Amino acid sequence: MTPPDTSGLEAALRAEVDGEVRFDAGSRGAYVTDGSNYRQVPLGVVVPRTVEAGARAVAVCARFAAPVLSRGGGTSLAGQTTNTAVVIDWSKYCTKVLTVDAERRTCVVEPGIVLDELNRQLAVHKLQFGPKPSTHSHCALGGMIGNNSCGASAQAYGKTVDNVRRLEILTYDGQRAWVGPTPPAERARIVAGGGRLAEIYTGLDRIATEYLADIRRGYPKIPRRVSGYNLDSLLPENGFDVAKALVGSEGTLVTFLRAELDLVPVPARQSLLVLGYDDICAAADDVSHLLEHCSPSQLEALDGRMAQLMREEGAYLDSLDTLPEGDSWLLVQYSGDSQEDVDAQAHALLRAVGRDEKDANVAFSDDPEREQKMLRAREAGLGVTARPPDDRETWEGWEDSAVPPERLGDYLRDLKGLFEEFGYDHPSLYGHFGQGCVHTRIPFGLKTAEGVAGFRRFVERAADLVVSYGGSLSGEHGDGQSRGELLSRMFGARLVTAFGEFKAVFDPGNRMNPGKIVHPNPVDGQLRLGPTWRPDTPATHFGFPEDDHSFNRAVMRCVGIGNCRGHTGGVMCPSYRATMEEEHSTRGRARLLFEMLDGHADSAVKDGWRSTAVHDALDLCLACKGCKSDCPTGVDMATLKAEFLSHHYEGRLRPAAHYAMGWLPLWAKLSRIAPRLVNSVLHAPGLARAGKRLAGVDGAREAPVFAAQSFLQWWRQRDTENPDPDDPRTVVLWPDTFSTYFHPSIAKSAVRVLEDAGFRVAVPTEPVCCGLTWISTGQLPVAQKVLRRTLDVLRPYLDAGTPVIGLEPSCTAVFRSDAPELMPADQDVRRLAGQVRTFAEQLVHHAPDDWRPPQPARQATVQTHCHQHAVMKFDADRELMRRAHLDADVLDEGCCGLAGNFGFERGHHEVSMAVGELGVLPAVRGAAPDSLVLADGFSCRTQIEQGGTGRRALHLAEVLALALDGNLPGDRPERLADRPAEPSRTARWATTVALAVLAAGAVGGLCRPRR
Incomplete structure (x- = not known):
């Protein structure tokens, strides 16, 4: 295929298409792969603003003979959404529900709408789209139609093909039409009308007639046949349904512009029965027996290997706790109009199979929350098995x-x-057993010629095996490149010839997603890795101890699942939620870092650590660490970003914000010279504006106020000696920058509560810092020096095993996560990671048994800091609030949007506020006027206070301390930090000069070795 004129193509697309046209290395690199083993660099990317613009983009591509690939969520596991083509990404703008006919139970949608969002909009009608893949939070309907998606609910509702009524299609050569069931009279009318549409229907009629017997004999009669084109939909008994024939064609035939879908009622009630078995084969043996006695809405399975992986990874443990005895399990869900009905179905099945609800290998639930816990263990399959703790890499290929x-x-x-x-060895086996569909990921050796050859031999043997059982190569994820070459083993040469003719009817020039299904690329071609993959192996500052000390392996944690493209719940990925850009998702950034490793001759990124494309993609990463916990494979983009920034700016001038906010602990220490003056300068209209410009701070941001008296100044005034480190009652209260210099009432409150609980509080009196601000700005050598000095100061407490209590979640997370990764061989770092505790952890797990927290007995809206969500978790905080009789509404609205220095930096304010407005800020505004607003993170409190909520957030320590004193605040509590009066102009200038002189001498004070 002759390469198109990309420069002319790009110019024409820009001139004629209402959309975002991107042929830059960063955009192309973000789309090089999907969730499969394959990789192809796109020609360019078009993000149309309307369906009409998308159609226009196809027309321009046709003029230049450029291949076209439609893409939605891009989670395909068979390589069908990666190609050397113009990628049309429908998922940003073409996301409308155009009509809903509740009476007929139908709707019309655009291709980019995400399934969960569609069902959210349908909920008012008590309707839903039936098929529900595990990627329901981020898969687009266009992609579901392209792949003929299924999911667990297909047991009740069938595959996507069974729920599509009509499609509006566009051929590569410009024919546009609505298609669906076509009776003979309608076909005759179309043919009589002449033109391209008549040509299409004539060709389809010929194929259906010529291959009639082959189609009837050659398609396995099983519920999960997804492989191949749906030629069976053209049979007379199936209504010559052209729409259904095109479902599952993976973008190789036409472009879907709109779809009319059938809908189903949302079940009123559900129950879940879980049956335990000795092994997964025994569970599979029982499936047909169960189906004889019941018609479940889901019949899912997971095996002991997956449970073992969950335990080793410490993931989904609450889900595992709900499962009964056994080494494999079948999960049987019932749906109905009443609880009595669904409960009765479950108990009837138990009687039929000779089991009882009280048996150790039986668990029954009709509680929706418990059911979701049980089902989460099954939905977690792909993420849990993709990166086992034993360091093996597993891959799709026969999944x-x-x-x-x-x-x-x-x-x-x-x-x-x-x-x-x-x-x-030991691939996990799980899946939709009620329909005979099996999921697995296999440790193929895809980096060596021998391993790739073994991979090829295996899939060929496996294809023959499944065909011998009357099965399908694919029961859910489609053919793409993983199985396209194997289709002749399943369907035979004659039907594969029919597939080629079917494609030729719609796409005679082979420009629609070429190399997939028909005339397929080899199953072992265009591999993401492969025997010729030779990536750079750069030296790094972080040790990446969980990734075999390899930056490359850390990058390769991303296998393309795409959970970072979810729209609600959890933390990941705030910048994607604000921009809806693949490049600004965790996955998109991981793709660009992978390309930066330059392992392929055609790598999209060629300038390594200096890459502006990678820098621009990482620039909007909030370093929230949400991906570290929410990504099923644990991608930690915050750490990868810090590593990249360190090398990107090595030997070069950094952005001003890196010096201003990256060195914040130093400037905060210097503020003690004249805090009133500093506050006045930072908030004086003219000076503040100029200062923000020089410091790289966004002009729309208000500088936080320094406290008149820092926590350390207050502590020294107490004239209390630090207790003996060996005293079991001693705890070290960590004096983080934010609780020391900005909100000292938090640290004071913590002292008050900890002492009330019987602890003796020690506070380091020499300068210490966790290095957070240097880490987040990629100044890693400085961060290491700061940490080493801190360890020197803490050594007596580290030697004694004294607990270190963190109040600021981001600082606590440094000690638990960042520091051990930055200095993995340092024993003191390891000791500190084991000794640091959150305020709530100390009080819940280590306070004397007879201590009871004060009980403010109030409602509270609570925002969890992202780093706490990701690293320390929030269980202890929930328990402490429960014991304190706080009626806590813990928000699940994602990141606040400020995220340390991110929201202060110039150019980030708009995204920062957009993230906040996605959930946190509206939730705070909607909180009851007499409720408390709690946020332990300085960033969260600042965003809430500056985000137009009219509320001031408190730390949990403040609430408990105030309750101890019987002084619980009202609606808008003022913290103890004051706002000093502005001094005279002469004093202002004198102190400014003094600050400048002293700053020069103080630089490095926090990182100078302790004497």
């Missing part, structure tokens, strides 16, 4: 085969035997 449910147990035994023959 969704399907057989008749009654033959499932025997198929699994043979598949296990194949694993053993090829030396692929």
Whole structure:
């Protein structure tokens, strides 16, 4: 295929398409792959603002003979959403629900709308779209139609093809039409009308007639046949349904512009029965027996291997706790109009199979919250198995085969035997067993010629195996490149020829997603890795101890699942939620870092650490660490960003904000010279504006106020000697920059509460810092020096094993996570990581048994700091608030948007506020006037106070201390930090000069070795 004129193509697209047209290295690099083993660099990316603009983009591409690839969530596991083509990303703007007909139970949608968002909008009608893949939070309907997606709910509602009524399509050569069931008279009318549409229908009619017997004989009669084109939908008995024939065509035939979908009622009630078995094959053997006695809405399975991985990773433990005894489990869900109905179905099944609800290997629930816990263990499958703790890398390639449910147990035994023959130990087996669909990820060796050859031999043998059982190569994820070359083994040469003719009817020039399904690229071609992959292996500051001390392996944690593209819940990924840009998702950034490793001759990023493309993608990363916990494979983009920034600016001048906010602990210490003056200068209209410009701070941000008296000054005035480190009652209160210099009432309150609980509080009196601000700005050598000095100061407490109590979540997270990764061989760092505790952890788990927290007994709206969510978790805080009788509404609204220095930096304010407005700020505004607003993080409190909420947030320590004193605040509590009066002009200038002179001498004071 002759490469198109990309410069002319780009110019034409920019001139003629209402959308974002991107041919830069960063945009192309973000789309090089999906969730599969394959990688192809796009020609460019078009993000149309309307469906009409998308259609226009296809027309321009056709004029230049440029291949086209439509993409939504980009989570495909068979390589169908990666190609050397113009990628049209529908997921940012083309997301409308155009009509809903509740009476007919139909709706019309644009291709980019995400399934969860569609169902959210349908909820008012008590309707939903039936199929629900595990990617429901971020998969687009256009992609679901392209892949013929299924999910667990397909047990009740069928595949996507069973729920599509009509499609508005566009061929590469410009024919546009609505298609669906087409009776003979309608076909005759279309043919009589002539033109391109008549040509299409004539060709389809010929294929359906010529291959009629082959289609009837050659398509396996199983519920989960997804492989191949849906030629069976053109059979007379199936209504010659062109829309259904095009479902699952993976963008290789036409572009979907709009879709009319069938809807189903939202079940009024549900119950869940979990049955335990000795092994997964025994569970599979029982599936057909269960189906004889029930018609469940879901019948899912997971095995003991997946449970083992969850335990080793410390993930989904609450879900595992709900499962009954056994080493594998079947999860049988019932839906109905009443609780009595669904409960009765479950109990009837138990009687039929000779089990009882009280049996140790049976768990029954009709509590929705408990059911969701149980089902989360199954939905977690891909993420849990993608990166096992034993350091093996597992891959797709045979992850969704399907057989008749009654033959499932025997198929699994043979598949296990194949694993053993090829030396692929312990792949987990799970999936939609009620429909005979099996998921697994296999440790293929995709980095060596021998390993790739083994991969190819395995999938060929596995294809023959599944066909011998009357099954399908794909039962859910489609063919793409993973199975396109294997289709002849399933369908035979004659039907594969029919597939080619079917494609030629719609796309005679092979420009629609070429190389997939028809005339496919080899199963072992265009691999993301492969034997010729030779990435750079850069030296790094972070040790990446959980990734074999390899930056490359840390980057490769991302396998393309795409949870970072979710719209609600959790923390990840705030910048994607604000921008809806692939480049600003965790996955998009990981893709660019992968390209930066320059392992392929055609790598999209060629300038390594100096790459502006990678820098620009990382610039809007809030370093919230949400991905560290919310990403199923634990990608830690905050750490990767810090590493990148360190090398990117090595030997070069940094942005002003890196010196201003990156060195904040030093400037905060210097503020003690004249805090009133500093506050006046920072808030005086003219001076503040100029100062922000020089410091790289956004003009829309208000500088936080320095306290007149710092916590350390207050502590010294107490004239209390630090207690003996060996005293078991001693705890070290960590004097973080924010609780010391900005909100000292928090640290004072913590002292008050800890002492009330019987602890003896020690506070380091020499300068210490966790290095957070240097880490977040990528000044890692300085951060290491700061940490070493801090360890020197803390050594007596580290030697004694004294607990260190953190009040600021981001600082506590440094000691738990960043510092051990930055200095993995330092024993004191390891000791500190084990001794640091949150305020709530200390009081919940280590306070004397007879101590009871004060009980303010108030309602509270609570924002969890992102680093706490990601690293320390919030369980202890919930328990402490429960004991304090706080009626806490802990928000699940994501990041506040400020995220340390991010929201202060010039150019970030708009995104920062957009993130806040996605959930946190509206939730605070909506809180009851007499409720408390709690936020332990300085960033969260600042964003709430500056975000137009009219509320001032408190730290939990403040609330408990005030309750101890019987002085609980009202609606808008003022903290103890004052706002000093502005001094005279002469004093202002004199102190400014003094500050400048002293700053020069103080630089390095926090990192100079302790004498």
